[in-house]
Amino acid sequence: METKDKVLMINPEKCTGCRLCELVCAVKHDGFSNPARSRIRVMKWEMDGVYIPMACQQCQDAPCMGVCPANAISRNDELNIIEVDYDKCIGCRSCVAVCPFGAMGFNSIDRKVFKCDLCDGDPQCVRFCEVQAIEYVDADDVAVLKKQTAAAKLHATSGKVALKTA
Amino acid sequence: MAIDDKKLSGAESLRKTRTYGKFRCHNPTCMGRLEPKPGDKHVKCPICKCEFRVAWIRPDFPRIRGPVWEVNKKIAEEAFKKKMEGK
Amino acid sequence: MALDRKIAYINLTTGDVEVKPIPLDVRKKYIGGRGLDAYLLLNHSKKGCDPLGPANPLIVSGGILTATCASATARTHIMAKSPLTGLLGSANMGGFFAPEMAWAGFHHLVIKGKAKTPVYLFIKNGTIEIRDAQDIWGKTTTDTQWAIQEELNDQEVKSLVIGPAGENLVVFANVMTGIKNAGGRTGMGAVMGSKNLKAIACRGTMDIKIAHPVEALEYNKRFIDQITSAKVNKTQGTLGTPMIWGATNSWGGVRTRNFQYNQCEYADDIEPENIDEICEETMGPYHMAGCFGCQVHCRAQYRIPSGPLKGTYDEGPEYTSQGAFGGEPDTPRAETVLVGNHLVDQYGMDNLEVGSLISWAMELYEKGIITSKDTDGLDLRFGNDEALLEMVERICYRKGKVADTLAMGGIPASKIFGKNSFDYLIQVKGMSNLHSDERATPALALNVATSSRGSDHLRSRPAIDLYHLPEKVLHKIYGNPVAYKGKLSSEHTEYIGKAWQVFWQENCYMGVDCLGICKYHTTFLGATLPNFEDWPKVLYYNTGLEFTPKELWDISERCNMLERLFNIREGLTRDDLEKGDMLNHRYFDEPCLRGAPDVVGMMINKKKFVKMIDEFYEHKGLDKNGNPKPETLKRLEIQNEPSHML
Numbered sequence: 001m002e003t004k005d006k007v008l009m010i011n012p013e014k015c016t017g018c019r020l021c022e023l024v025c026a027v028k029h030d031g032f033s034n035p036a037r038s039r040i041r042v043m044k045w046e047m048d049g050v051y052i053p054m055a056c057q058q059c060q061d062a063p064c065m066g067v068c069p070a071n072a073i074s075r076n077d078e079l080n081i082i083e084v085d086y087d088k089c090i091g092c093r094s095c096v097a098v099c100p101f102g103a104m105g106f107n108s109i110d111r112k113v114f115k116c117d118l119c120d121g122d123p124q125c126v127r128f129c130e131v132q133a134i135e136y137v138d139a140d141d142v143a144v145l146k147k148q149t150a151a152a153k154l155h156a157t158s159g160k161v162a163l164k165t166a
Numbered sequence: 167m168a169i170d171d172k173k174l175s176g177a178e179s180l181r182k183t184r185t186y187g188k189f190r191c192h193n194p195t196c197m198g199r200l201e202p203k204p205g206d207k208h209v210k211c212p213i214c215k216c217e218f219r220v221a222w223i224r225p226d227f228p229r230i231r232g233p234v235w236e237v238n239k240k241i242a243e244e245a246f247k248k249k250m251e252g253k
Numbered sequence: 254m255a256l257d258r259k260i261a262y263i264n265l266t267t268g269d270v271e272v273k274p275i276p277l278d279v280r281k282k283y284i285g286g287r288g289l290d291a292y293l294l295l296n297h298s299k300k301g302c303d304p305l306g307p308a309n310p311l312i313v314s315g316g317i318l319t320a321t322c323a324s325a326t327a328r329t330h331i332m333a334k335s336p337l338t339g340l341l342g343s344a345n346m347g348g349f350f351a352p353e354m355a356w357a358g359f360h361h362l363v364i365k366g367k368a369k370t371p372v373y374l375f376i377k378n379g380t381i382e383i384r385d386a387q388d389i390w391g392k393t394t395t396d397t398q399w400a401i402q403e404e405l406n407d408q409e410v411k412s413l414v415i416g417p418a419g420e421n422l423v424v425f426a427n428v429m430t431g432i433k434n435a436g437g438r439t440g441m442g443a444v445m446g447s448k449n450l451k452a453i454a455c456r457g458t459m460d461i462k463i464a465h466p467v468e469a470l471e472y473n474k475r476f477i478d479q480i481t482s483a484k485v486n487k488t489q490g491t492l493g494t495p496m497i498w499g500a501t502n503s504w505g506g507v508r509t510r511n512f513q514y515n516q517c518e519y520a521d522d523i524e525p526e527n528i529d530e531i532c533e534e535t536m537g538p539y540h541m542a543g544c545f546g547c548q549v550h551c552r553a554q555y556r557i558p559s560g561p562l563k564g565t566y567d568e569g570p571e572y573t574s575q576g577a578f579g580g581e582p583d584t585p586r587a588e589t590v591l592v593g594n595h596l597v598d599q600y601g602m603d604n605l606e607v608g609s610l611i612s613w614a615m616e617l618y619e620k621g622i623i624t625s626k627d628t629d630g631l632d633l634r635f636g637n638d639e640a641l642l643e644m645v646e647r648i649c650y651r652k653g654k655v656a657d658t659l660a661m662g663g664i665p666a667s668k669i670f671g672k673n674s675f676d677y678l679i680q681v682k683g684m685s686n687l688h689s690d691e692r693a694t695p696a697l698a699l700n701v702a703t704s705s706r707g708s709d710h711l712r713s714r715p716a717i718d719l720y721h722l723p724e725k726v727l728h729k730i731y732g733n734p735v736a737y738k739g740k741l742s743s744e745h746t747e748y749i750g751k752a753w754q755v756f757w758q759e760n761c762y763m764g765v766d767c768l769g770i771c772k773y774h775t776t777f778l779g780a781t782l783p784n785f786e787d788w789p790k791v792l793y794y795n796t797g798l799e800f801t802p803k804e805l806w807d808i809s810e811r812c813n814m815l816e817r818l819f820n821i822r823e824g825l826t827r828d829d830l831e832k833g834d835m836l837n838h839r840y841f842d843e844p845c846l847r848g849a850p851d852v853v854g855m856m857i858n859k860k861k862f863v864k865m866i867d868e869f870y871e872h873k874g875l876d877k878n879g880n881p882k883p884e885t886l887k888r889l890e891i892q893n894e895p896s897h898m899l
Contacts, residue, residue: 016550018543019349024470027322031466034356036458044408046432047395049536049554049566109460128474130481130548131539169793171472175786176729177776178479183726184781186484190721192504193849194693194745197721214850218503221526223491227484231526233503235519238849242505245850 004121005080005139010053014133017042017051021125021134028124029114037107039116040125040134053134055125056103056116058082064095064104064115080139081118089113186227191216202228216241254462255321255796256280258360260293260899261381263374265448266307266366270381275360279898280798282890284805285360286316287343287766288812289899290332293363294341295819296895304336304440305422305447307367313413313453314361315351316769320461321795322469324477325547325771327352329413329430335439335706336424336447337606337662338683340820340832343706344427344441345766347544347552348434353411356457364448373401373412373452378459386451391417393599394429401454412454416601418649419446423660425606429598433552433568434544437603439684439706440662464797472794476783481548483779489551490541494572495525497778498580501572501689505848507580508690510635511609511616512679512839515690516847520585523575531558531587542568549773557591570594576688577608578642582615583635592642600649609685610659610666611644613678622672629653664831675830679837681708682825692845693855694718696751699865703755703834705816711772713759717780718745730776731757734785734802746851748861752868760809764788767812811889814873814881818894827866827879834866834879 022038030037040055062082065073072088073095075081084095095104095113104115116123118136126136137145191198191211198213202220206228210217217234233239262271275289283289290312297310312332319326329351335342354360358379371386389400394416402410412430419426419442426442427435436442445451463469480486488496501507505516521527532540535556543550557565570578570590578593579585597604611633617623618633625632633640633655647656658666664683667675679686684707691698696718697710704712717730727741731754741750758776761784765775768788776784783791785802792798792805800808817825824832841859845852867877874885886892 013537014539016539016541016543018545018547018550020543020546020548023320023322023546024473027463027466027470030460032460032462033320033322034458034460036356037460047399047566049432049540049542049568051542108458124470128477128548130477131550169790171468171790175783176733177781177783177787180726180729180781181479181482184482184484192500193851194504194719194721195851196849216849221499223488227487229488229496230500230503232499232521232524239518239847241850242848242853246846246853249854 004078006118006121006136007058007080007139007142008055008116008118008123008126009135009137009142009145010055011133011135012050012052014131015042015051015053016131016133017044020128021053024124024128028119037114039103039105039114054101054103055134056082057101058116058118063098063100067094067098069094079118079121082115083117084113084115086112189229192218192230192233208234214241254464255317255319255355256798258315258355258461259358260361260363261359263362263364263381263383264366265364265368265372265383265450268383272379272381273899276898280317282808283812284317284767284808286314286319286328286769287330287332287345288763288808288815289361289767290314290330290343291812291815291819293361293899294332294334295815296897296899297363297365298334300822302334304334304339304342305443307365307448309334309444309447311364311441311444311448311450312361313354313364315355316767317360318791318795319360319769320352320355320545322463322466322473323768323770323791323795324473324480325544325549325774326769327545327547328766328769328771329354329436330766330769331428331436331441333441333444334823336422336443337440338707340682340823340825341706341816342439342441342444343816344436344438345711346428346430346434346436347547347771348411348430349545350411350413350430350455351769352545353455353457355461356459357455358457358459362453364450367447368449371449371451373450373454375405376453376455378457390420390451393417394601395432395599397452398430401452405454405456407456410454410456412452414452414601415442415445416599416649418600418602419443420451421649421651421660422446423602423648423651424662425603427601427603429601432566433594433598435598435603437605438709440603442601463795465794469794472790476787476791477548479781479783479787480774483781485779486549486773489773490549492525492529493541493551493553493569495528495570495575497572498523498575499525502580505845505852506690506693507576508679508688509580510583511581511612511677512690512837512843513616514847515692515845515852517580517583517585518847520579522587523579523585523590527587528555528570528590529553531555531591534558544771547771549771551773555591557595558588560588560592562592562595565595567591567595567598569598573605573687574608577604581608581612581688582641584638584641586638589638589641593645596642596645600645602645602649605687606685607645607648608688609679610663611641613663614644614655614659616677617670617674620677622674623655623670628655676838679839681834681836682832684708690845692840692857693848693852694745695748695857695862695865696745696754698836698840698857698862699751699755699869700758702836703866703869705813705820712762713755714777715751715754715758716778717776718751718754720780721745722780726780730780734806746855748858748865752865753872755869756872759813760806761785763809763813764805767808768792807889811891814885814889814891815894817873817875817881818891821880825879836862
């Protein structure tokens with residue numbers, strides 16, 4: 001079977017801070033509007049106009065997976081996601097404590113941990129983000145795309161004509 | 167629920183009339199169709215002779231940035247004089 | 254469910270809080286947001302109550318769709334009797350406050366009484382706490398918000414606040430949230446200040462169940478696409494509302510030097526493209542921000558590029574600030590506009606009212622009606638940037654005779670300035686007109702004259718009238734959901750059919766204000782944006798409530814009539830220059846001197862204008878004097894108001 005090696009690529013510069021990603025994430029997964037249920041959250045420094053979306057990085061060596069005492073967290077290579085098996089999960093929240101990105105949440109209404117599952121390959125945050133602050137790209141391409149943007153910046157600062165970037 | 171999801175609403179159906187790349191003269195009853203060439207910085211209305219500076223939202227999406235003051239002021243002053251004489 | 258969001262009655266005198274559900278039959282009649290606010294105001298205020306007294310209820314709300322899976326349900330609505338006009342007070346703002354209030358469990362707050370000392374409300378997941386605000390009293394709008402976040406140790410708290418202007422009871426003080434989202438008009442900040450209420454802080458993590466989540470998500474995609482694909486919204490997303498300035502000043506629709514001219518010549522420095530360049534230089538290529546759930550992202554971020562406040566962060570400036578601090582006082586310099594915008598944001602004052610009143614004072618100064626003795630030596634001439642900015646501060650802190658007088662509002666100030674100062678005051682019902690000049694556009698003039706909250710461009714403006722759409726297209730828009738058999742004219746200079754367009758827009762804007770979505774998402778600046786036909790879907794998928802387009806139209810008409818009933822109760826009469834549906838004489842007497850060749854020489858024909866008002870009244874079901882006919886009230890099922898259901 002073909003494996004999907006795609007990841008979320010977040011470009012905080014482009015984020016307008018509207019939090020539509022939070023809304024559609026919660027509605028898609030739980031059928032509720034409630035940012036506390038969203039797998040993606042936009043962190044804001046309003047006084048400086050800085051908005052940074054934060055989501056699970058689906059780490060290779062995921063701390064949440066390592067810390068889980070019930071072996072409830074595993075890697076799904078087909079979708080390139082770290083997933084929680086709720087039949088095994090004991091709700092100890094060790095994974096919430098250990099995640100370096102705060103990407104593992106705990107929902108105090110259902111009393112369950114939750115995290116990004118990339119919407120099984122069709123991430124709604126990406127679908128709804130018109131400014132493309134979140135994109136769903138091949139893991140290999142992330143660095144290339146970032147190189148392109150950085151190179152274009154270098155080119156611009158050298159006083160030459162601005163280039164078109166992705 | 168009698169919601170016909172397939173049907174386009176009146177507002178949605180008007181979308182097909184949208185045109186990029188063109189705009190209308192700012193002289194309100196003239197409204198001449200102006201179509202600047204990509205990258206043009208100026209455009210002159212062939213009907214009322216008003217001249218405008220052009221800005222580009224996207225390479226295919228121009229808008230009027232503002233009047234060419236000297237030209238349009240003169241046209242306006244003449245039009246005003248004529249109208250006042252007619253009264 | 255959005256439908257299980259509650260209403261809270263808060264008495265600041267006694268500290269009592271009462272929470273009630275909103276019955277479904279009330280929802281079906283008034284929906285929510287501004288419509289339900291109008292019902293609450295009519296029911297909870299007594300005739301002739303003092304706008305700055307404890308009996309004036311302050312109502313804060315979100316719409317029925319607030320925080321649901323519909324585009325840009327970010328709007329907060331604030332209503333009370335206005336200290337500026339003595340009539341309906343109503344303000345609407347974007348940002349993130351109303352959604353947070355909805356997640357905290359509430360759609361409507363009715364705040365009465367007056368706290369002994371400064372307080373703020375903290376609303377969290379169904380509970381309401383009245384907290385001491387003595388330490389934050391005196392702070393600017395943003396400092397107040399950050400101080401509350403710090404005190405509550407929670408960066409996610411969203412607050413609706415007043416600045417020093419509201420505390421000082423400047424009658425056009427606004428309420429603010431975030432950096433620049435303002436509930437600007439009719440002095441709602443002064444009402445808060447009069448209650449010793451510095452802020453309302455919300456934090457919520459309560460679920461709002463979406464009735465049909467799969468369909469709601471899919472329809473939202475289509476809804477958003479309809480909204481963002483409009484050319485006008487693409488431009489908004491790049492330049493923000495300043496884009497309106499570019500076009501309007503280009504053809505000559507911007508009042509300059511108060512009302513002496515209709516175009517600010519050589520205003521290239523404050524053209525949207527130039528402001529955009531400043532934003533780009535100071536904030537980088539991606540400098541547009543959005544309100545909750547909105548993909549239009551029309552809010553520009555900037556830092557002041559030069560001068561003593563260089564480097565200070567703010568957002569905007571909107572079209573209104575360009576007029577208030579650029580066109581009207583004839584100071585078309587970007588730094589002045591950006592600083593003026595920043596000052597009103599920080600002080601919490603309506604930029605429109607501030608700019609208009611200062612420009613009026615400048616004309617009075619020019620005409621010798623007020624002198625440098627009155628201004629304490631300030632040279633209040635047109636084009637004086639420093640005097641303009643100094644006046645902004647003086648008004649907020651009520652320093653000196655002229656500024657303190659202006660802070661009382663235009664009409665009371667005209668009585669103090671005396672002579673013929675009133676003749677130069679560009680206002681309707683005591684509220685200043687936007688800097689747009691409507692002498693070339695009778696439909697827009699009718700909107701300004703008849704707007705329910707005093708002179709205003711966001712209550713019934715048929716802005717697309719300027720696009721010269723073919724009559725067939727006009728009928729497609731304005732003939733739905735209620736057929737219109739009369740003629741509609743593509744000519745913006747005409748008087749034919751315009752009364753219907755204004756009536757239609759009045760209902761359309763009430764509709765969005767009840768839903769709680771933004772006006773850039775309906776038939777305002779673009780002809781292809783959603784309205785009555787599109788709303789039933791988004792309502793059904795999100796709330797499960799079923800409405801036909803015609804039913805939504807009827808609800809809008811009903812809520813507009815409630816606002817009219819309130820105004821009539823508080824003294825609205827048809828032709829009164831202070832409290833009526835009438836424009837300043839200059840609209841009828843002074844021709845446009847600048848602008849496009851078709852605009853110069855234009856003014857409003859009073860006879861035709863009065864006939865338009867007659868027609869407008871007929872569409873609304875009012876008699877010749879502007880009072881509702883008994884059969885109209887019966888048809889709208891409000892013959893027994895106030896009915897005290899809530």
